Amino acid sequence: MRERSVKLTILKTVYAILVFVLALFVISKLSNGDNADMTAKMPSATLPVVTLINGDQEVNPMHGYLSDVDVNYQRGSVFPIGQDRTLKYKINTFGETVWNISFEVRSIDGKGLVENTSITDYVESSDAITGTIQIKDLITLGNEYVLVFVMETNSGKAKYYTRFVWTEDDSRYNLDKELSFVLGFSNATFNKTEAKEYSKYLESNSEGDNTTFSKVDIHSSFNQVTWGDLNITKHTTPDVYVTDIHGQTGSFELQYRVILKDSSVTKTYNVCEYFRVRFTSDRIYLLNYERTMDYIFDSGSYSIGSNTINLGISDPDIELVESSSGSTFAFVSQNRLYSFNHAENKLAYLFGFYDTDNDDIRTRWNRHVIKILNVDEAGNVKFAVAGYMNRGLHEGRVGIAVYDYNASLNSVEEEAFIESTRSAEILTSYIDELAYVSNSNIFYCMLDQNIYEIDLIDKESKSVVDDIGAGQYKISDSKRVIAWQSSDLKSLNVMNLNTRAVSEIEAEKGDFIILLGFMGEDLIYGVVHSDDVLNDQMGNPIYAMYSLRIVDVEGNVLENYSPDGVYITGITINDNQLKISRVVKNAEGTEYESTYDDQIMNTLEVHGGSNVVTVASVDVFEKIVQITTKNEIKTKQLRVLTPYQTLFEGDRNVVVDIERNPDSNPFYYVYDLDGDVRVYSDPSSAVLDAYDAPGIVLGDNNRYVWVKGNLSRSNQIMAITRNAESYDDMTSNSPVAVCLDLILQFNGTNRDVEGMLESGAGAMTILQSSLAEAKVLDLDKCPLSAMLYYVNQDIPVMALLNNGDAMLILGFNELNTVLLDPKTGQVYKYGMKDSEELFENNGNHFITYITED
Structure with missing residues (x-):
């Protein structure tokens, strides 16, 4: 009996030990394991992808939207159709079922429904549907329209957007030849012998950076464009x-992946190529070429040294945020978010839509950004994902998702989702401008040029500052402090987003206050005597500042720069250096003249992070990017984690009410070659940006405001030329009045322009009040070559001169402009270079307009 009791005691002890060990194992897996199985993995993508067929080439992949979008902000791709108005398409279903397929044709602003037709005649296979549609004869040649594919899916009704234009002939704007050139050029870069045929299209010079493969362009060397000595192969179509x-x-x-071999190691890179070409009857011209190459950092096959995390050939502009001590940091590489914890020797892959072991176009579409909001000492990371949601709970929607990574549970939980009807590109541009979370768990972001706060606990939102983008505003480097200027220029408001406190800086009596920017967290502004405000030729005020002041976050004045007899017109901030543009008054005191610049150095030490992004030179690879860490990494004991997402009932959606009248408060959208968008409240800044980018400018109605290039060889507005020849007594009116009168007559309007000018109305006011169906553009400081876009559209451009006179630009060819001198009535040709010099010496003051239809 005693022996049996002993055996029973032993069995109970063994059982207790087993239970204890099992409990420890479970707790370990839940808190520190590779995956938090109490949560769920992000679901796979489900929506089909629609492409258009050009010959045997699929182009313009379209991704599905399950929520409503503002069509007038959906730009996407474009496809020219021929005279028969037919279009071939392919629906890549990935094995999913779709039904009730149809298409819509809408006006480019989305407001007008031109056609709504069901699609019933198509060929279906296990993973695709192909067919041809014909657009009804209800469209206008040369106009762009929005084409919308609509279908029912297992995830809901999905819509797919693209643009199309009906061309005058079946060359379809020479699409076949241009595509053949672009694809041929791209393929040839992988073979130096074949690439020699395309070397004549390069403009290799000192502007090209031949020290890195992360970005090459048309100015790079032939060797650089053809991948140097890299052992590289194209991996995907x-x-x-x-x-x-x-x-x-x-x-x-073009978007594809390449494989780069280094000894026995192979690494995968994302590659994007951007082309802008011009087609003529003689040849194709390569106007712009850019290529980016970025390593796809993979936590499963990472390259980590004793104090470095290797990010290979990449753009060095890597977002990295660390905790206050630097013991933990997070970084974003190719739209994938990682964190590293020194104390626990953990590398965690926190978020990303695409996997490195497959090439699913649905998950790797790059129309979203990840913003790191906060990293604390415990390794917790708060971050936001903004743009198009490729997969998961919000697949097929555009918005901002705010997440929290809990390091102890090794799980990611959604805190809020703010849905948007704007395009993913526009939304990401706003999030690049402002995304910040305060100590009290309030998320701040900019949407449609307003600043909103979202309470991540109560899931409520409200506007903080309305129409901030329509005026002058600045945001500090940390995004913690914002400042904006009152409309009367009498005060500045400064808001600390951590404390939500708003302070006001008021101008002294008789002065104006001008917001200039931030240097780090220090605010810079200038003050102007009202008597010193003079107008330029466009009638715009010049605020010449007699003093520049720098204040800290508490309002303490750190610098009061007040040069005697010299005025400040602007600043440029570069790290710790402040460059100051200055002017002086002429002898009569009626105009400002430029004088030499000055500068202020920030003497405060700029503290970099404990963990920093560095660039190293490595033989064949030229330059690689790496994170140099604060502490030594114990590579052999390193743990790599992949957290899952926490499941929750209901939703975490937050509604933000956005109201803006684009007629009274218009915005202008600059699209780069790479699809990036920047938003401006004035057309001049937008055109200048697009001119340098190069790019295009769109208005709120999705219509072109300006396009780089695309000029015919010559054009002249003959109707105005004829009107000028018959103008009654041109010399009796002022040159400005004559130019305005001729513009109005050209548009079928007659006004007493001379009388309106004498009563104090300006040129902009007269044109805007007289041309009801047009948007008048003040394009001050834009170059003459940019103005030729409007002349090419049969829209005259008015140039104001420093002596108060005006001229009309009515035409151009490759060598000359065609100008109208209103003092003589003469229409004459003037050399292009001489014209550029003439208008540049007069400040490049231009006024023109665009029609709304």
């Missing part, structure tokens, strides 16, 4: 996007 196309020019984007 390019996704081809026609991003813009006109009669003379076309823009294209």
Whole structure:
């Protein structure tokens, strides 16, 4: 009996030990394991992808939207159709079922429904549906329209958007030849012998950076464009996007992956190529070429040294945020978020839509950004994902998802989702501008040029500052402090987003206050005597500041720069250096003249992070990017984690009410070759940006405001030329009045322009009040070559001169402009270079307009 009791005691002890060990194992897996199985993995993508067929080439992949979008902000790709108005398409279903397929044709602003037709005649296979549609004869030649594919899916009704234009002939703006050139150029870069045929299209010079493969362009050397000595092969077939196309020019984007071999190690890279070409009867011209190459960092096959995390050939502009001590940090590489915890020797892959072991176009579409909001000492990371949601709970929607990574549970939980009807590109541009979370768990972001706060606990939102983007505003480097200027220029408001406290800086009596920017967290502004405000030729005020002041976050004045007899007109901030643009008054005190610049150095030490992004030179690879860490990494004991997402009931959606009248408060959208968008409240800044980018400018109605290039060889507005020849007594009116009168007559309007000018109305006011169906553009400081876009559209451009006179630009050819001198009535040719010099010496003051239809 005693022996049996002993055996029973032993069995109970063994059982207790087993239970204890098992409990420890479970707790360990839940808190520190590779995966938090109490949660769920992000679901796979489900929506089909629609492409258009050009010959045997699929182009313009379209991704599905399950929520409503503002069509007038959906730009996407474009496709020219021929005279028969037919279009071939392919629905890549990936094995999913779709039904009730149809298409819509809408006006480019989305407001007008031109056609709504069911699609019933198609060929279906296990993973695709193909067919041809014909657009009804209800469209206008040369106009762009929005084409919407609509279908029912297992995830709901999905819509797919692209643009199309009906061309005058079946060359379809020479799409076939331009595509052949672009794809041929791209393929040839992998073979130096074949590439020699394309070397004549390069403009290799000192502007090209031949020290890195992360970005090459048309100015790079032949060797650089052809991948140098890298052992590289194209891994995937390019996704081809026609991003813009006109009669003379076309823009294209290629996305694919390459494999780079280094000894026995192979690494995968994302590659994007951007082309802008011009087609003529003689040849194709390569106007712009850019290529980016970025390593796909993979936590499963990472390259980590004793104090470095290797990110290979990449753009060094890597977002990295660390905790206050630097013991933990998070970084974003190719739209994938990672964190590293020194104390626990953990590398965690926190978020990303695509996997490295497959090439699913649905998950790797790059129309979203990840913003790191906060990293604390415990390794917790708060971050936001903004743009198009490729998969998961919000697949097929555009918005901002705020997440929290809990390091102890090794799980990611959604805190809020703010849905948007704007395009993914526009939304990401706003999030690039402002995304910040306060200590009290309030998330701040900019949407449609307003600043909103979202309470991540109560799931409520409200506007903080309305129409901030329509005026002058600045945001500090940390995004913690914002400042904006009152409309009367009498005060500045400064808000600390951590404390929600708003302070006001008021100008002294008789002065104006001008917001200039931030240097780090220090605010810079200038003050102007009202008597010193003079107008330029466009009637715009010049605020010449007699003093520049720098204040800290508490309002303490750190610098009061007040040069005697010299005025400040602007600043440029570069790290710790402040460059100051200055002017002086002329002898009569009626105008400002430029004088030499000055500068202020920030003497405060700028503290970099404990963990920093560095660039190293490595032989064949030229330059690689790496994170140099604060502490030594114990590579042999390193643990790699992949957290899952926490499941929850209901939703975490937050509604933000956005109201803006685009007629009274218009915005202008600059699209780069790479699809990036920047938003401006004035057309001059937008055109200048697009001119340098190069890019295009759109208005709120999705219509072109300005396009780079695409000029015919010559054009002249003959109707105004004839009107000028018959103008009654041109010399009796002022040159400005004559120019305005001729513009109005050209548009079928007659006004007493001379009388309106004498009563104090300006040129802009007269044109806007007289041309009801047009948007008048003040394009001050834009170059003459940019103005030729409007002349090419049969829209005159008015130039104001420093002596108060005005001229009209009515035409151009490759060598000359055609100008109207209103003092003589003469229409004459003037050399292009001489014209550029003439208008530049007079400040490049231009006024023109665009029609709304």
